[in-house]
Amino acid sequence: MKLRDGSEISLLVLLLCLTTVSLKTEALWIKLPSSGTKCVYEDIKTHVVVLGDYYSVVEQGYKAHRISAQVTSPYGNNLHHTENVTHDHFAFTTTESGKYLVCFWLSGNQQEGATPNVNLDWKTGIAAKDWDSVAKKQKIDGLELELMKVELLVGAIHQYLTNLKDKEAKVREVSEKTNAKVAWFSIMSLGLCISVSALQLWYLQSYFRKKKLI
Template sequence: MGSLHHYHRDGNYLACFWIGGQHQEAAGLTIGLDWKMGVAAKDWDSVAKKDKIEGVELELRKLEGSVEAIRKNLIYLKNREAEMREVSENTNARVAWFSLMSLGVCILVSVLQVAYLQLFFHKRKLI
């Protein structure tokens, strides 16, 4: 099995499956699926016949198609990395602000508790 690439393409996809003949028992049925896209899906035999090319030139065209697909994939990965980096930086900034606010609330509550206890003990004349 080859490597799996994640391409996001908008549009409708249609796949048809059917059982030929008169099969009464479907429990033993095996389905093989060969899904091709990009360079692998191109009919290179028809390209060779149409452009009257063969041999090395056909292989060069296949390689050119592969290089273009790899380039597009690298651009996609670069864009995704930039998006993920931005999300990570935003999350980091939010966590830092939340930590500072939590620390400020804790300090404020501590100061208020000390003031209240001092007032309480002065009213009771314990201090």
């Protein structure tokens, strides 16, 4: 009985740890060039909540660099655009499936001796969910809230694996079509070579007969 209870508790602890690790987000540290843009992207499916918060990192003895930012969808739609700021955020729900691009660039001149850096905290899906509001709205807390996170996490993992399977099927289909085209091209090339060889042989035979060499 103790072993069984201990196993259940261990499994529950494992799931809670998995949830905590999976929901944890790490900010991106982006070094901006003195001219031009620096972009990062993430491949996101439709109907996913995306939250982003970014700010210009201040070095000791320097002022924060003024930056500009733009977020675009896979089809090039502008989702967020701001200029000459040191801190801002964006939020949207995806309507297109593909790569969502976030680009940064300096709004003014680079300060001599200072390195322009941007800290980007980008959250998607479960990590972007306001769990405090969910807990208050549904009047749940503690273990029940963590179990809800686990349930959503398992669903997200299942969806991710399904998407990978779909991508693999598409790649396999394209590969099979390409192999079929290559095979037909090889057969046509071989047939053309045989036809040209037969034509050359017929021409040589006709030529030698006219010259009475055979």
